[in-house]
Amino acid sequence: MLDFWNGTESLPVYGYMIRATIVYVYIFLIVKVLGQRTMTSIDPLDFIFGVVIGDILGEPLTDGELPLAGPVGAAAMTATLHLSLSYIALKAPRFRRVIEDEPIILMKHGEILYKELRKSKITLEAFLMDLRLNSASDLSEIDYAILEMNGQISVIKKSSYESVTLKDMQKDVKSKGYPSVLIEDGKIVHANVKKVGTIDWLRGEIQKQGFANPEEIFLMTADESGQTFISPKKD
Structure with missing residues (x-):
């Protein structure tokens, strides 16, 4: 009766289907409890969590002999540890530096800091590609380029190359708001x-x-x- 939960050598197809449903709902609930940060900001801690959860809950979906209780419990423990570390990081700034990398300045006042590129293991070609993806292909326009903790490079252009806004032109325009x-x-x-x-x-x-x-x-x-x-x- 509970072969889908306890596991058996000849688990029927409907047993795998029940397991898949349980695992999907379970992961959905875990993501809801952890919040959207896990999905929107992939830092190293979130990446490790995703890989571990996928490995723990993925194996019982392909091996019918494995009982489901163990992986579900292990996934719950992993989620609890991840949530605890995230909560501690919010409350303790010093501990935050242990689990979250600080932003690294790769370009400062228009000068590429090649030592920081080497430290970050970023090749010059990859760095230039990221700048182009940020619509900053002209290096003379860049003031700062920063490697953020989620692995993306953000660009701050020199003030003289910033886009002119309606406020700069001293024009009042009604806010469009959310469509x-x-x-x-x-x-x-x-x-x-x-x-x-x-x-x-x-x-x-x-x-x-x-x-x-x-x-x-x-x-x-x-x-x-x-x-x-x-x-x-x-x-």
Whole structure:
């Protein structure tokens, strides 16, 4: 009856399916408990956690003889240790330096610090590629280049090469805010429409753009300034 949990040499297909469901839900709950930081900021500690959890819970999905209780318990212990270390790091700045690397300055005042590149084991070619990915191919425009703790390189340009903003031009512009989806795949999202207007207002906006009904629209959004965006549905 509980072969899917205890394991057996001839575990049936439905047993593997039950195990996969249990493991998926279990990992989902672990990620929810740990929070979004685990997924959005992959530092070395998070990477180790992901590899270990995957190895622990992955083996019982392919080996039907292994009982499921042991891996589930080991995964819970690993998640508890990871959560504890993350919590201690938040409360104790000195301990934080043990588990989280400090940012490394690779370029300062337009000068490449080759010793820091060697220390970080980053080749010049890889460094230049990262700069290009940051839209900073012209080295003369760069003030600082920093290797962040998640392994990505951030770039701070010299003030004279920063983009001119409307504030710099002393112009006042209403904030656009967060755009709301009003129509998705031809269907009106009524909850979002109520935030910016009415159904009659929506139909009026659609007609202004040359559409007869919402079914002709794949996506329509509106921001807080009243500006709308429409992408038509095409075959």
